[in-house]
Amino acid sequence: MTRTALEVRQNPGGLFTIEDQSLTTGARFYVHHTGTDGVGHGTGPDDPVASLDYAIGLCTASQGDVIYVMPGHAETTTAIALDVIGVKIVGLGWGRTRPTLTASTAASNLLDVTVASCVLQNLRFVGAASGNTALLASSSAGTDLDIIGCSFEHGAAPLLACSMAGSRFRFLNCTWLGTANGPDAAIDLANHCKDWVVSGCRFLYGGYGLDLAVIESLNDAQEGYLIEDIIVVGLDTLLVNIVSSTAAPPDGLMTRVRVMMSAPVNSVGACIAAATSKGMAFADCLGIDETGKAAAKIPKTSVVQ
Numbered sequence: 462m463t464r465t466a467l468e469v470r471q472n473p474g475g476l477f478t479i480e481d482q483s484l485t486t487g488a489r490f491y492v493h494h495t496g497t498d499g500v501g502h503g504t505g506p507d508d509p510v511a512s513l514d515y516a517i518g519l520c521t522a523s524q525g526d527v528i529y530v531m532p533g534h535a536e537t538t539t540a541i542a543l544d545v546i547g548v549k550i551v552g553l554g555w556g557r558t559r560p561t562l563t564a565s566t567a568a569s570n571l572l573d574v575t576v577a578s579c580v581l582q583n584l585r586f587v588g589a590a591s592g593n594t595a596l597l598a599s600s601s602a603g604t605d606l607d608i609i610g611c612s613f614e615h616g617a618a619p620l621l622a623c624s625m626a627g628s629r630f631r632f633l634n635c636t637w638l639g640t641a642n643g644p645d646a647a648i649d650l651a652n653h654c655k656d657w658v659v660s661g662c663r664f665l666y667g668g669y670g671l672d673l674a675v676i677e678s679l680n681d682a683q684e685g686y687l688i689e690d691i692i693v694v695g696l697d698t699l700l701v702n703i704v705s706s707t708a709a710p711p712d713g714l715m716t717r718v719r720v721m722m723s724a725p726v727n728s729v730g731a732c733i734a735a736a737t738s739k740g741m742a743f744a745d746c747l748g749i750d751e752t753g754k755a756a757a758k759i760p761k762t763s764v765v766q
Contacts, residue, residue: 485525485526485527485549486524486525487520487521487524487525487526487527488504488519488520488521488524488526488527489504489526489527489528489529490503490504490510490516490519490520490526490527490528490529491503491504491505491506491508491509491510491516491528491529491531492509492510492511492512492513492515492516492528492529492530492531492534492560493509493511493530493531493533493534494511494512494534494535494536495509495511496508496509496510496511497510497511498510498511498512498515503515503516503519506529506531509531511536512536512538513528513530513536513541513550513562514538514540514541514542516528517541517542517543517544517545517548517550518545520545520548521545522545522546522547522576523546523547523578524547525547525549526545526547526548526549527548527549527550527551528548528549528550528551529551529553530550530551530552530553530560530584531553531554531560532553532554532558532559532560533554533558533560534552534560534561535560535561535563536561536562536563537563537564537565538562538563538564538565538571539564539565539567539569539570539571539592539593540569541562541571541572541573542573542575543572543573543574543575543576543579543581543603544573544575544576545576546576546577546578546579547576547577547578547579548579548580549579549580549582550579550580550581550582550584551580551582551583552582552583552584552585552611553583554583555583557585559583559584559585559612560583560584560585561585561587562584562585562586562587563587563589564586564587564588564589564592564593564596564618564619565589565592565593566589566590566591566592566593566618567592567593568592568593568594569593569594570593570594570595570596570597570598570619570624571586571593571595571596571597572586572596572597572598573598573599573600574597574598574599574600574603574606574627575599575600575602575603576602576603577602577603577604577605577606577627578604578605578606579603579605579606579607580606580607580608580609581597581606581607581608581609581611582607582608582609582610582611583609583610583611584611584612585611585612585614586611586612586613586614586622587614587616588613588614588615588616588617588618588619588622588640588641588644589616589617589618589619590616590617590618591617591618592618593618593619594618594619594620594621594624595619595621595622595623595624595649596613596615596619596622596623597613597622597623597624598623598624598625598626599624599625599626599627599630600626600627601626601627601652602627603626603627603630604627604628604629604630605627605628605629605630606627606629606630606631607630607631607633608623608630608631608632608633608635609631609633609634609635610633610634610635611635611636612635612636612637612638613635613636613637613638613647614638614640615637615638615639615640615641615644615647615666616640616641616643616644617641617642617643617644618643618644619644620643620644620645620646620672621644621645621646621648621649622637622644622646622647622648623647623648623649624649624651625648625649625650625651625652625654625657626650626651626652626654627652627654628654628655628656628657629655629656629657630654630657630658631657631658631659631660632648632658632659632660632662633658633660633661633662634660634661634662635661635662635663636662636663636664636665637662637663637664637665637666638665638666639665639666639667639668639669639670639671639695640669641669642669642670643672644669644671644672645671645672645673645674645677646671646673646674646675646676646677647664647666647671647675647676648675648676648677649677649678649679650676650677650678650681650683650703651681652681653681653682653683653684654678654681654683654684654686655683655684655685655686656684656685656686657683657685657686657687658686658687658688658689659676659686659687659688659689659691660687660688660689660690660691661689661690661691662690662691662692663691663692663694664691664692664693664694664696665694665695666693666694666695666696666697666723667694667695667721667723668695668723669695670695670696670697670698670723671696671697671698672698673698673699673702674698674699674700674701674702674734675693675696675699675700675701676688676700676701676702676703677699677701677702677703678702678703678704679702679704680704681704682704682705682706682712682740683703683704683706683712683713683740684706684712684713685712685713686712686713686714687713687714687716688701688713688714688715688716688718689714689715689716689717689718690716690717690718691717691718691719692718692719692720693718693719693720693721694721695721695723696720696721696722696723696732697722697723698732699732699733699734700718700720700732700733700748700759701715701733701734701741702734703734703740703741704740705740705741706740711740711741711742712740712741713740713741713742714741714742714743714744715741715742715743715744715746716743716744716745716746717744717745717746718745718746718747718759719746719747719748719756720732720746720747720748720749720756720759721748721749721750722748722749722750732748732759733759733760743759743760746758746759746760747759
């Protein structure tokens with residue numbers, strides 16, 4: 462069956478339209494929890510499969526296959542393996558009608574990316590009370606991963622919302638929401654990653670905070686990265702703590718960053734780990750720790766109004 466970029470079906474509630482802005486010659490599959498995981502299902506919105514992991518298994522590597530996760534879809538699991546090269550997963554809907562993937566309390570990741578050139582778009586990842594190790598994790602083979610417009614609701618678990626080991630990943634216009642005390646970091650870099658981007662993202666941890674840093678790399682140096690146009694609310698420890706490969710030239714750039722700290726500190730510059738400031742260049746970065754005051758430049762040893 463030939464499909465165009467626009468598919469329409471008739472619903473009791475009216476006309477349901479799916480419009481994919483990126484053309485592809487690959488197959489299209491559909492997921493909703495009311496569907497059926499089994500042979501012959503998933504090729505149309507009227508007959509979806511029930512789980513995202515099953516839909517991934519229907520895809521063919523490197524063919525540009527697209528999975529549409531339908532509005533209102535919800536599943537609780539830690540068994541999703543994105544292990545087919547070049548698959549794009551698109552969540553349909555907006556607000557809380559976006560597809561929701563909730564972590565179970567099993568000691569594993571909610572979604573594991575182990576292959577290259579995949580896309581995750583408009584999905585909602587929700588943390589667990591305990592057990593879960595990451596909402597999203599990529600292995601060293603999970604390179605060129607785009608995460609676009611997704612939200613990560615960071616509960617008491619996992620300690621690390623996203624654990625990234627593949628190079629050239631991009632977080633674009635994503636949001637992290639702190640919902641409980643206890644987590645360590647929003648993005649953990651678990652490998653020597655190169656040429657990655659975090660752009661247009663919001664880290665909203667007001668009232669909860671993070672125990673280590675918003676973005677951290679505790680053991681592996683990072684190179685060629687860009688952190689731009691991010692807003693952090695509720696920072697109570699470090700903004701970034703990234704191991705440097707060299708003091709000069711810089712490993713990466715942080716620019717157009719705005720930070721609100723959750724409590725007064727001795728120096729706004731204290732939100733930058735010393736090892737990080739040696740490997741990162743800064744441009745137009747501001748931080749504030751009090752109400753009614755103007756922000757100060759980051760990094761800086763003292764606040765200057």
